[in-house]
Amino acid sequence: LWTACLFLSMSRTFHKVLVRACPWGWVEDIVHQQKELHIFCGQMMVAFAALHVVSHCVGTVPGLISHTVAELNAILGCANPDSTYGYLGVKISWLQMPACPLESRTTYMGALFATTPGLSGLALVLVSAAVALTANEVRRKANFELFYYVHQAALPLWLILLFIHGSNGWVGVGFPLVVFVCSIPAALYAGDRVLRLLRYYLLAGKSVRIVDVVIRPGHGNGAEGALINLMISKPPRLWKFSEGMYAFINMPEYAPGQWHPFTICSGKSDETVDFIINGVGDWTCALAQRCLDAYNDEGELPAVALDGPYLAPTVTALSREVLVAVGAGVGITPFLSLLSTIVAVLGDDTQMKRLPLKEAHFFWMTRSADEFLFGRRHFTKIVSSPALRSKVFLHLHVTQREPDRDVAAYLFREAVRRQSALDREAFRAAVGGDAAAIMASGAQLPWGWANGAKDDVLWVRSLLETADEGAQEKLAAAHEDHWATGIARRGTGLARL
Numbered sequence: 221l222w223t224a225c226l227f228l229s230m231s232r233t234f235h236k237v238l239v240r241a242c243p244w245g246w247v248e249d250i251v252h253q254q255k256e257l258h259i260f261c262g263q264m265m266v267a268f269a270a271l272h273v274v275s276h277c278v279g280t281v282p283g284l285i286s287h288t289v290a291e292l293n294a295i296l297g298c299a300n301p302d303s304t305y306g307y308l309g310v311k312i313s314w315l316q317m318p319a320c321p322l323e324s325r326t327t328y329m330g331a332l333f334a335t336t337p338g339l340s341g342l343a344l345v346l347v348s349a350a351v352a353l354t355a356n357e358v359r360r361k362a363n364f365e366l367f368y369y370v371h372q373a374a375l376p377l378w379l380i381l382l383f384i385h386g387s388n389g390w391v392g393v394g395f396p397l398v399v400f401v402c403s404i405p406a407a408l409y410a411g412d413r414v415l416r417l418l419r420y421y422l423l424a425g426k427s428v429r430i431v432d433v434v435i436r437p438g439h440g441n442g443a444e445g446a447l448i449n450l451m452i453s454k455p456p457r458l459w460k461f462s463e464g465m466y467a468f469i470n471m472p473e474y475a476p477g478q479w480h481p482f483t484i485c486s487g488k489s490d491e492t493v494d495f496i497i498n499g500v501g502d503w504t505c506a507l508a509q510r511c512l513d514a515y516n517d518e519g520e521l522p523a524v525a526l527d528g529p530y531l532a533p534t535v536t537a538l539s540r541e542v543l544v545a546v547g548a549g550v551g552i553t554p555f556l557s558l559l560s561t562i563v564a565v566l567g568d569d570t571q572m573k574r575l576p577l578k579e580a581h582f583f584w585m586t587r588s589a590d591e592f593l594f595g596r597r598h599f600t601k602i603v604s605s606p607a608l609r610s611k612v613f614l615h616l617h618v619t620q621r622e623p624d625r626d627v628a629a630y631l632f633r634e635a636v637r638r639q640s641a642l643d644r645e646a647f648r649a650a651v652g653g654d655a656a657a658i659m660a661s662g663a664q665l666p667w668g669w670a671n672g673a674k675d676d677v678l679w680v681r682s683l684l685e686t687a688d689e690g691a692q693e694k695l696a697a698a699h700e701d702h703w704a705t706g707i708a709r710r711g712t713g714l715a716r717l
Contacts, residue, residue: 222265223382223398227405229258232530233415234408239531251531262355269348273341281331293321298389307394315387340385347374347381364501368478379406416468416479416527419458424472424525427456431492433511433521436590438499443508446499449594450507451492455526461488465557467528469495474506479527483553485594487560493526496553496594543580549591552584556595559612563601566608581613587620615667617675640676644669 228234235251250257284292293299298320301309313319317336318326332338351374353359360367379398386396419428431453438445450469454461461484468479480503486494499508513519537543537558545555559582565575586592592599602608622629647669666677 221401222261222268223378224402224405226258226261226265227402227409229254229261231405231408231412232528233412235531262351266348266352269345273345276341281328284326284331285328289322289325296320296322296390297392297394301394304394307389310395311389312387315384316389320389336388337385337390340381344378344381344385347378350374365478372477375409415458419455419527420470420472420525423455423458424470425523427453428524428526429453430521430524433514434594435508435511435515437512438508443499443505443512446505446508446512447591448495448497448499448504448508448511450495450497450511451486452495452524452526454491454493459526459529461493461529465529466532466554467493467495467526467530470525470527471503471507471510471522472525473522474510475503478503480504483532483557484529485553485556485560487557487564489564490560494556496556498549539576541576541578543577544583545581546583546585548585549587552586552595555582555584556598559595559598562612563598563608566605566611577611579611579613581615583615583617585617585619587618589618592616613667636676636678640678643677644674 297304354367382398432451434449436447
């Protein structure tokens with residue numbers, strides 16, 4: 221049973237169908253906890269396997285060695301197929317060890333190491349132990365590849381061993397119960413894997429490819445700590461997307477067997493599938509390095525494959541009247557997708573009437589202000605549309621302190637602090653302390669000030685796109701001076717922050 225639940229927790233296409241077919245909130249809540257459900261099922265499998273082993277060691281095996289062959293054959297289903305109720309009589313004689321009916325008594329060690337249930341049971345214990353050990357959080361982070369490949373090998377091996385374990389037909393219906401309990405869940409999971417293979421071999425590097433990249437180099441202008449905005453051409457088929465979903469990305473030339481999940485930050489109406497990826501591990505650093513090499517004309521952009529998209533909790537957000545989204549750093553990616561979709565829907569009068577959303581608040585916190593540039597396109601649309609400004613509110617927070625012993629940064633920060641103090645006083649004098657009226661008006665103002673907060677506020681225009689080429693050149697030059705990396709648009713579609 222726990223094996224069936226484990227496979228169901230990994231059947232992501234089934235999850236999408238289930239949510240559409242069952243519009244009840246509790247079904248969505250369960251589906252959105254698929255990772256926790258998967259871990260819980262794995263833990264229950266280990267716990268019940270341990271109980272199963274102990275029960276056999278203290279009950280079944282002593283019973284086998286303490287009774288005569290005649291007594292055992294009298295109760296074994298495979299020895300009495302015609303008189304055993306519900307017995308299917310399917311013989312898998314090539315897997316039966318010892319042959320049934322039994323011909324001789326066994327010993328304790330013989331029951332463990334000279335019978336099909338004993339040997340397959342020991343193999344199942346070893347597989348579960350290997351999965352449990354590599355799935356430990358510390359070990360998984362230390363060696364993700366080992367965790368990944370052990371899991372991938374264990375899935376089919378576990379089902380095969382369960383089949384062998386029940387093939388002797390001693391008890392029950394005389395046929396492995398795993399076939400009856402796990403066939404449908406395993407088939408659903410296998411269907412996902414078949415779709416992944418189709419997307420890999422039919423689309424990767426062909427209709428699915430990287431069409432644009434914006435990258436902010438990491439430490440020492442390298443790949444570690446780099447931030448990548450990856451724009452991939454949308455698959456022409458086997459792709460049905462809703463806002464806030466996630467997809468798996470594969471880089472065949474680096475690790476053809478590895479698929480890594482990332483939240484999609486583009487909207488339903490966008491022409492590309494966009495991701496924001498941080499260079500924090502081997503795989504993401506390799507992706508960042510290849511993008512940097514392409515920028516420096518030292519290589520080509522890597523080929524990629526997509527698998528998905530799959531459900532994430534944000535897919536039901538548009539069904540709410542009030543939406544509050546909070547994200548930090550690259551954790552804002554699902555909300556950028558949601559923001560893109562809201563902008564597109566509210567820009568269409570027909571769709572806007574069907575949307576129950578009254579207002580949406582997006583809180584984006586980051587240590588580096590240049591990460592806000594990934595949302596420029598959405599910010600521009602919101603500011604330029606009265607309908608959007610009255611419903612969508614942006615709360616952008618920079619949490620990084622100014623560097624020590626940096627006179628320019630200190631003077632800038634002090635200027636912002638003093639100007640904010642003046643602005644707060646002017647704000648309070650203008651609104652008369654009526655915070656409720658300000659919030660009800662839908663004004664794009666520092667809402668924290670309305671409730672008495674004393675956060676410093678910097679008013680900027682560089683987060684908005686403009687058609688003025690001169691203004692864009694000035695913006696690029698300003699970033700060149702401040703961030704020491706600049707913004708450079710190239711004919712290849714590759715950009716660098």
